[in-house]
Amino acid sequence: MLERFLPTRDAITQSRLLRWLGPRIHDPLLWHVNRRSVARGVAMGVFFGLMIPVAQIPAAAIASLLLRGNLWIAAVSTLVSNPLTYGPLYYFAYRLGAGVLGTRAPASLSAADADQPLRTMDTLAQAWSWLTGIGQPLLLGMLIMAVTGTVIAYWGTQLVWRLRVSAKWRRLRQERRARAAAAARQGAIGSA
Numbered sequence: 001m002l003e004r005f006l007p008t009r010d011a012i013t014q015s016r017l018l019r020w021l022g023p024r025i026h027d028p029l030l031w032h033v034n035r036r037s038v039a040r041g042v043a044m045g046v047f048f049g050l051m052i053p054v055a056q057i058p059a060a061a062i063a064s065l066l067l068r069g070n071l072w073i074a075a076v077s078t079l080v081s082n083p084l085t086y087g088p089l090y091y092f093a094y095r096l097g098a099g100v101l102g103t104r105a106p107a108s109l110s111a112a113d114a115d116q117p118l119r120t121m122d123t124l125a126q127a128w129s130w131l132t133g134i135g136q137p138l139l140l141g142m143l144i145m146a147v148t149g150t151v152i153a154y155w156g157t158q159l160v161w162r163l164r165v166s167a168k169w170r171r172l173r174q175e176r177r178a179r180a181a182a183a184a185r186q187g188a189i190g191s192a
Helices: 009-013 016-026 035-051 056-067 071-080 086-101 117-191
Strands: none
Touching: 035 056, 035 071, 035 117, 056 071, 086 117
């Protein structure tokens, strides 16, 4: 189903921009849509989508090249974080990291300091203090979310894929049984 939206493998491997990757770009697992490569691609995309705020798609693509996951699925999966979800994700990551570290929220910059342009250096020092206070819990929370999201994405993709395949096989067996029963009824009617 997804294959009709993706560019062809030949179009990508013949691209002048990607020639520097050499034979690695010709790896079939980067382009085929199968259970293992899609699960790897989703896991890599979710990891980099939750872990780093910039250059998520290139990071997921490089990891996909190294770990042989589906390249396009990895790139699309990074969109788990987007401009609509950044705020809630980072807030939750900070709260998670602060909870694990047992820290309290840093004091915010006061409005009185913001109104005094002559105290720019003091305000910058307070901003730096505030950012360093929030940075450690935020990074820890992002790491925990990224690793947890990766595990859930990988095994969730495997499970959904397996359930879809088993449902398809079950439907095919039911159709075969229905055709066999119809043929048996037709044979019984014809012999009577």
